[in-house]
Every structure is written in structure tokens, then in C-alpha cells.
Amino acid sequence: MSGSLVIGDWGNTRLRLWRLENGAVAERREGPGMVHTADPRGALPALLEDWSAEQVILCGMAGARNGLHETPYVSCPTDVAAWSDQVARFNLDGRKITIAPGVAEAKDRGGRDVMRGEETQIFGAIAHDPRLATGHHLFVLPGTHSKWVRVEDGQIIGFNTHMTGELFALLETSTLCMAAGEATNDDDDDEGFSAGLARSADGAVLTAGLFEGRAAQLLDGKSPGWARGFVSGLLIGAETRAQTVSGPTAVVMIGEPGLTARYKDALAHWDVKGTVLDGEQCAIAGLRLLYADD
């Protein structure tokens, strides 16, 4: 791997770019997410700035309908070979652009699911650790739209998405979290998270659990920080329980340290062990798999 190569993960809320030199990351840069980019093709040169990138490899929303170039989803089951066969390659402003396809699943009971970007992190994790290339593994990639991905002998065989991060952000503006005006502190937040987690164990319907958090503020003087923690515990508790109730005892977690720590706590509540991999390292490893020296 040589020459001037830039790889990147263009998510809905954030763009991350890495410039590689002789195969190693030489520089790192962030930019606006796809939802904040009206004209991705026009925006790319400015985002690359002074980097002389002969080849650019992107995953995530770069391949979405409103992205850089629509790249169809690959269907489950898929392995790294089938997936990388389906990349889009084209020239733009004198650069060779490669865009990773997303992955789609049609569920047995009807309904469908999609991902864009997480598959790259998973294939990166597998490439990085040969133990993940054989046997059955359950991955979770917490975030705006959390993905729970089943991998068997290196193939993505199915997955489920939870809109947890987005719902949490919406609920931060609700009467529940806004009710009292006091400052918050981390202790309150952690106590609220534990209370929400415990409540999710009863299988409470979310809309009912949420109002209990509000009543606790009105009657017991709980702080907004406590309420935010409670909402987080309710949502992550319900999600982790639903995805592990059928039996897995270990989950591979890919993501940012703060969020994976919360998921790890929630998984421990259900006696499931979470092993954390760094999201950025997995993305870089996955994008490098798509490098073509031609």
C-alpha cells in the first residue's frame, strides 16, 4: 500500500478522514456529517484541503442516495470478498474514488434492515483478529442507530438496528429531562442509569417507564441529570436485554469509550461479557481492505 491515499467514514453526523503514508495513518481530520452536507461531491475537495489524495476510499453515508454516489446494499449473508466485490469505483476531480456498499437484510417475519459503515468496522475487526474469523460472534456497534450483528465464520448473517441514540437525543428535549432547571452532576447521572436499567428488567413498556422518571422528579426531587441517566438506562437496558435474551454470553463491542462503557454495564446486568474494540481502529482496518493497487 503506497502513494497518496485517504480513507474515511462519512456518517450522518460526522466525517472522519485519515491520510495514510506507506500504509500507516499520518494525519487525521474531522468534517461535517452527511446530513449537514448539501452537495457532497462539491464539498469533497475542500474537505481534503491540502492533502494530495490520488485515491480516496469511503464508507458510510458516502454511498447513500443523498451521498457522494449511491452504492447499492449487499444482501446478507455476505463475507468480505462478496462485499468488497460490490464497491463503486469512479473518478472525481482527477481522484480515484472507492465507496463501500452497505449491507441489507430481509427478515424472515417481513421487514428489512440496513447499515452503512458498520459492516466496514466489522470486516476490519475480523481482519485484525483471526479469532473472530471463525465460529459465531455477536457484535454491537452502539450509536445513533445501534447495530447488533451476527457473524458466522467471517460472514455477516443478519443484524438488528435500534434507534437508541437518536431517541435518547430526542428525549433530552422532553418534559422529562427539562422539568427541573438545576445543574446536573455525574453521581446523579449514574444513579439514574442504574435505576433505569433495573426498571427495564421488568420489561416495562418504554412510554410507561419514561413517565415514572418524570414522577420521580415531581415527587422525589430527582435532578435532570438523574432523569437523563434514567432514560439512558431504560433504553440501553431494553435494547441489550432484547438482543441477548436468547442466550449469547459474550458480545464484541465496537465504538467510542464512553458509550461502550454504558453498554458494558448494561450487558453485565444480564450476565453477558462485553469485549471492547476501538471503533476508529476497526474502521481504518476495514477501509484498508478496499485498497486496490491499480
Added chain:
Amino acid sequence: MSGSLVIGDWGNTRLRLWRLENGAVAERREGPGMVHTADPRGALPALLEDWSAEQVILCGMAGARNGLHETPYVSCPTDVAAWSDQVARFNLDGRKITIAPGVAEAKDRGGRDVMRGEETQIFGAIAHDPRLATGHHLFVLPGTHSKWVRVEDGQIIGFNTHMTGELFALLETSTLCMAAGEATNDDDDDEGFSAGLARSADGAVLTAGLFEGRAAQLLDGKSPGWARGFVSGLLIGAETRAQTVSGPTAVVMIGEPGLTARYKDALAHWDVKGTVLDGEQCAIAGLRLLYADD
């Protein structure tokens, strides 16, 4: 009942006032909800305008901490006598003001629940229909914070709140409902509602169900109207199922026609019969119970 009497339900989002003449509603007026009223005491005279109200009876958020005058909650179980004993009475600008208390419940498994205003509608419904004064009845009052209230021999014995309306309003601003920019139509909306209702029957975790609605937009070209209906079906489906799964075959519904129709459809999905009472009539009947001719 005579003299110049005004009764009203001051909710979070809306104030409804009725001027009575010889016991009958002579005029009706709406005003801003409590969350939009910085100084309720100062605002009241202007809201009453030209109405010469010697006595004003209010329920709802008028008795909240940030309302007209904080009126403590009455604890469950409570009947109309115990409840009306706990009203707050005071003079303001030469008027006799009466404020209905809300009702609170401490749940057996911990956690608490509160209502302000719905108890007035329930006691009004019971006063209006003697059949509701004996035996066991399950009431639902759909709305921003839906209340499911168990009544036995005229006593409110317990209740559960679902933050359904508020969560729906938040989700209308999510990527799910905003994804496509097309105009919506009612057919799409109804079809989406049925799909969401059906999905809730599987006991899907809400965060997972929500994303399926988004995937249906991306892959199957479903409209924003369909997505809104789907979210509504998911939320109301989960709520009605949770509240009726233990066996009731009939529910008394109090509320606005549009929303009670949706709840009635959802209840029918679980083979539960819903009987609809008009929310405004119930509020008026309940407030009249608090009239004191002294």
C-alpha cells in the same frame, strides 16, 4: 347552582374555560397552556376578560407547583368525597377560586405516578353514568401523557401513565418521519398505523421497531405519512397491549374523537371493546362536583 360561575381545565398545552349560567354552559373559551404561561395569577383576569366570574373552579395544572396555587396530590385509593375534601379554596382579585387536587399513586414495586385533571374527568364520567359507580372499570384518557385508570365501586384504586403523545411528537422530528420530503396522504397514514400495530404484536422493542419504519422508507419507498402512522401504531399498540394483556375485555375511553378512534382500533386488535365518552363533557361534569354554594 347559580350566580356567575366559570369552570376550567388548565392543562400543560391548553386552557379550556366554560362560563355557566344557571348551571348550563353559556360560553366557551380557550387559552394558553400552563407551560406557555409565565405568571398564571397575573394572567387569569385577562383570560376571563369580560366574564364577571364570582367563583372560578379549575382542575389540571392550575394546582401544579408552577400553576396558580400548589394543591397537594390526593393518594390512591380515593373517591369523589375524599378528593373534593382536599380542594384548595382562596380569594384572588375578589374572586373565590377553587382548585382540584391531582391524584398520586405509590406502586407496589416502587416508583410513583401522578395525574392532574384526568381524575376530574373520571369523577365527572361516574357522576354522569351511575353504571360506572359500581363494579370494576378500566378507563383510558389518551393524550400527551396517557392515563390508564382502574376504578372500583367509584374509587380510583390505581393508574399507569404512558408518555405516548409526547414521544410521538418528538419522533415526528426524527430521521424516521423526516427522511423523505414527499407530501403525505391519509391512506398512507392508515396503512402505516396498521403495520405499526401489527409489529407491536410481536412485542418488538420500540427502538428496534422504529428503525424498521426507517428501513421501509429507504428500501420500499414508504412515505413520511406512512412512517408517522407506523410510529403511531407501534406506540399505541404497545401501550394498549401492555394495559389490557391481563384480561379486561372492555375499556371506557375519555378524550378527543380523533385520538380515541385510533385507540379504539388498537384495542380492537387485542379483542378489547372501547366505549368513548366526550372529554369535554366529562371535565365539565367533574368540575361541577366541586361547586360550593357558600
